[in-house]
Amino acid sequence: MMPHLDDQTLSDLLDDALDAPARSTAEQHLASCDACASRVQRLRTVVAQAAALPRTMPTPAGEWQSIRARIGSGGSAVLHAPWWTRRGALLAAGLALVIASSGLTLLFVSGGRDVAMQPTSPAVTPAALTPRLAALEHEYATVTRDLERELAERKHTLSPETIAAVERSLHTIETAIAEARDALARDPGSETLARLLVAGHDQKVELLRHATRLATQS
């Protein structure tokens, strides 16, 4: 029996970074070795999960204001009151939940100082998480309602195909949100589910925002 394939070979195989002879040797081995085949499959899963991570994360409240202050007076920023400033204001007044790289981080805004609490903190217990999530969901509902109203007003400028596509996408996202919420009701302590729920809401806001923008343009 040939020695097992090392991780570097398996990793390179996934990236198509092996030369032809090395690749064919590796593939032959994989065809006859369950251990290596299973290891490459697990690596492949990691790679696939990474590719499926959300491309965007919620930005901290007030970020634009800080940037705006730093770029100086390059012109006059037109202040229309779009949903996001509303959202920003509401978040700043209450609480924001951000998905940090270290998992779920609860960001408390108190007395103008942001205090980020790491998920390992004993204060972030499942019992404490739930009311915050509920508050956040309420917040998302407000934002979404505003966007949906805005979109409804401009819907006539979109093609029927676009409207259908948006509606299909909305349905998919809403199903995902409902599923995450149901699962969370059964397992209220799950950070992964909380994260999924928030990601679902973000996707919905993102979709509505794009659709509204498309409608504004046409």
Next chain:
Amino acid sequence: MSLTGSIVRGPSPAVADESAELARRAQHGDVAAFERLYRAHAGHVRALCIRLCADGQRAEEFAQDAWVRVWERLSTWRGEAAFSTWLHRLTVNVVLESFRAERRRLARVTLAGDEDDADAAIPAPEPGDALDLERAIARLPRGARTVFVLHDVEGYRHSEIATMTGLAEGTLRAQLCRARRLLMEMLDR
């Protein structure tokens, strides 16, 4: 669900066109256009910063620095690349430059100039503590994390990452392999 994908995740051609138009207006000092660019792309810049540095506080600084630099260097965007491509490159550069500066500072006080010296201590996971991928990525050593985020999350090619990081392709592939193996172990626990 390709439709969902194209609308929700990818920059659709319409969004890319809109960004290009906004970027051209911002090049002429239109702050309102720049704000709309920010609104359209801030979430991705945030994700990039936070995944690369694994620190919410620093990610906030990096994102702001990136946007300020975008504003300052907008005139160098010529429209050959999509605005988002240019923006993401610039963001990665802001973060990596800071890492390099940090390594130089560390190299002055320590003799070992190891790639991962600048990493904060990686807390050992609790026994049986299954990690989600996002948290597991944050626990990777910096060198491995950088390459993993750029390649497997953001989809840059080996050659592009070599240019951005200055790493030889062999080193880069070794870091990528290391990241994937560590993640596999953390997620399998």
